[in-house]
Amino acid sequence: MQERERERERERLSTSTSTIQLTHREHPGRGSPSPGMRVEFAPLNIPLRRRLQTAAVLQWVFSFLALAQCCLAAFVLLALSDWWLLALLYAGWLWLDWDTPTQWGVEGRSGSGAGQCGITSGITSPLMLVKTVDLDPKKNYIFGFHPHGVLVAGAFANFCTESSGFSGLFPGLRPHLLMLPFWFRVPFFRDYIMCGGLVSSCKSSLSYLVSRPEGGNVAVVAVGGASEALDARPGALTLQVRNRKGFIKLALKHGAQLVPVFSFGENELFDQMENPTGSPLRRLQNRLQSMMGIAMPLFHARGVFQYSFGLIPYRQPISTVVGKPIPVVQTPSPSSEDIQRLHSVYLQSLTELFEEHKHKYGIQEHQHLRCI
Structure with missing residues (x-):
């Protein structure tokens, strides 16, 4: 009798273990593999298009995480080599071009990033930019982008490339994603990001964009900033926005129209x-x-040829809704x-945008934004 009960207990444990393993296979790459768990490799028969998408995203992640350091090292090595004259000439150009990211070069060099459309076409499947109303191309706009996420993937893909067809949805508008001024001081790297439509997030740069009398400029501000990236994980709905009022002040000063933007799925790309x-x-x-001005989130997702660990974002949908x-x-x-009044209106509009669209993108009725 006791032997039969032991046999039933072994069968029950075996069934539970099989269920756990099946659950892991159904959701490859979610979380770190526990000790002893097999690595989930990607199938060999994945279409070439998917492989090219993965390669494009790998290039994007490398650009975000390591390209600046490589560019700085290349400049130092060039200066110490027999080709030091080239480094000297570039240093002279850098000195003459120092203010370009905040002045005339904002429009003179940067573009909509159409040439980079392949870089982010595979960040997620699908990537979607949702327009709720038409925007007048004769006006200037400040897009408040939420949430920041780990690497601001939705903002870059939608507003620095043509992956989601921004120019077709909003004809006559030129988007510019704002980035920390620090990165525009790195040799070579600064020229690379400026060609993608990124501009410095300093006050003078934003003021220049939204004060142009001809209109048609869109300054995209990741309002939560680097600190919000430290809380970016699947399911997070906390936004650091209540004490972020600088963009509100500049909108009032220059009469730029404020537009709340919420990117559903942004926090689902990484653990x-x-x-x-x-x-x-x-x-x-x-x-x-506080020392460097940039966040250091310790994130992970999937790899290039396996789904268990790595720095490639999960293939999760991003739906960026422009309010x-x-x-x-x-x-x-x-x-x-004046600033507080407009800030309150902005928070109300952002909350209404989220509540109106959350059901379409898998957010439950009881889930709401938490603004701190």
Whole structure:
């Protein structure tokens, strides 16, 4: 009798183990593989188009994480080699071109990034830009992009390339994604990102864009910034926006129209190590951010030829919804009350945009934005 009960218990444990293994196979790449778990390799018969997409995304991740360091090392090696004259000539050009990311070069060199459309076409499947209303090309706009995510993938794909057809949806508008000024000081790398339509996120750059009398400029601001990236993980709906009012002030000063933008799926592309507020890791990340100005999220996803670990984003859909513009009356010297009033209207519009569209993209009824 006891032997029969032991046999039933062994069968029950075997069934439970099989269920766990099946669940892992159905969701390859989610989370770090536990010790002893097999690596989930990609099938050999994946179509060539998918392979090319993966290669394109690998190039994008490399550009985001390591290209700046490689460009800086290349400049130093060039300066120390027999070709030092080329480095000297570039240094002279860099000195003459120092203010380009914030002045005339914002429009003179950068573009919509149509030439880079292949780079991000495989970041996720599908990538979709959703227009809710038409935008007047005679006006200037500030797009508040939410959430930041780990690598701002949706903002780059939609507004620095033609992967989702921005120019067709919004004819006459030229998008420019704002990036930390630090990156525009790195030799060679600065020229690369400027050709993709990125501009410095400093105040003078944003002011130049939205003050052009001919209109047609769109400044895309990842409002949550680097600090929000430290909380970017699947299911996260917390936005750092309540104390972000600089873009509101500039919108009032120049009369630019404010447009809330929410990118559904942005936080689903990567997993991140647990770093709750107050933990040693989070304190270290906050300290590095205060010193360097950039976030250091410890993230992971899938690999190139396997689904269990790596830095390639999961093949999850990104749906970036562009909301209705908020009319802004130009106020050359806005008061604190003016800024707070418009900021409240912006938060309300952002919340309404999220609530209106969340059901289409897998967000449950009980889930809501949390703005801090």
